[in-house]
Amino acid sequence: MQIGLGLWLFAVALGTSMLGGVLGMASGIFIVPVLTMFGRIDMHTAVGASLVSVIACSCASAAPFLKGLTNVRLAILLETATTSGALCGVFLAGWIPTQYLFLLFALILLLSAQQMLARRKDKDDASSVQRLPLGMTLMYGAGLISALLGIGSGVLKIPALDTALRLPIKVSSATSNFMIGVTAAASAAAYFARGEIVTSVAAPVALGSVVGAALGARILINVPAQRLRLMFSVILVILAAQMLLAAFGINPFGPRS
């Protein structure tokens, strides 16, 4: 394999996972745009590598949250919906033209930017699990998007847990992170069996993600959270604009030399 490409992939995964860890979001949403836009890596290969990274991050960070925050019973119940969605996504992934995937990705990036700026507030009646059918429907959608785009879909899981099921913020973040691994595994299993997970791309990305997530959890950054959120929203909007351009066949960054 090419050592240069491997190191670049490792560095990208390390950087995005570290920053993602600081903000409490998965790095998948950054990995696919960076690999396809800057690395000129094929969309399906990027999605496969990103799914492995998403699983790695979810597993690596699960243990501390399991001591009291993660609702494992609710997680396994909702996972029936997320894995069903992922299974449908696996079927659809081969059919949908790449430019539509770019378009969908741009939409999800904008949604994430909006969510990052909006403050999450605990509901007053955050006591019991409510509106389960709405929650399950959102989870199905989250699984579908996760399989198509190679992201953890925290952007859809968190509103489902916060708003539809009215869980406290910390519980919904921990439960979402816990569920992301199983959701991504449901689609990654099919990608792996199809031979669509390219080891020379996925291995450095997975390793970089684990190291990055571990570092991100330890490093304290001296930037006010609000400014960091604003900065990240701007990055998400820029990536969304690039994905939109790519959907129409324009890539401002030339082919990788």
Added chain:
Amino acid sequence: MKAETATSGQLEGLLGRLLHYGTLAASGLVALGLALSVASGPLGLGIAAAGIALFILLPALRVTVMLGFFLRAGDYRYSAIAALVLLIISFSFFIGTR
């Protein structure tokens, strides 16, 4: 972990350890494989691929542990739910091989 919350806390502790050591093992395989691939090529990539497979398998193992725990606790409702999730993941792998 408090003793009085043993039944529920036990499961969470078990899952936490599984995911922690599983991540270490899978990352170790991937790192070893990548290091070897720089030196010798194909063998290294094979080991790295095994590490990736272990990563993908970890969440399925986590669901299997949950299934076993619920069965032992006599909680058949949640056993069925865990079995369904496991079935969906297996089915996904199966359609990928075809």
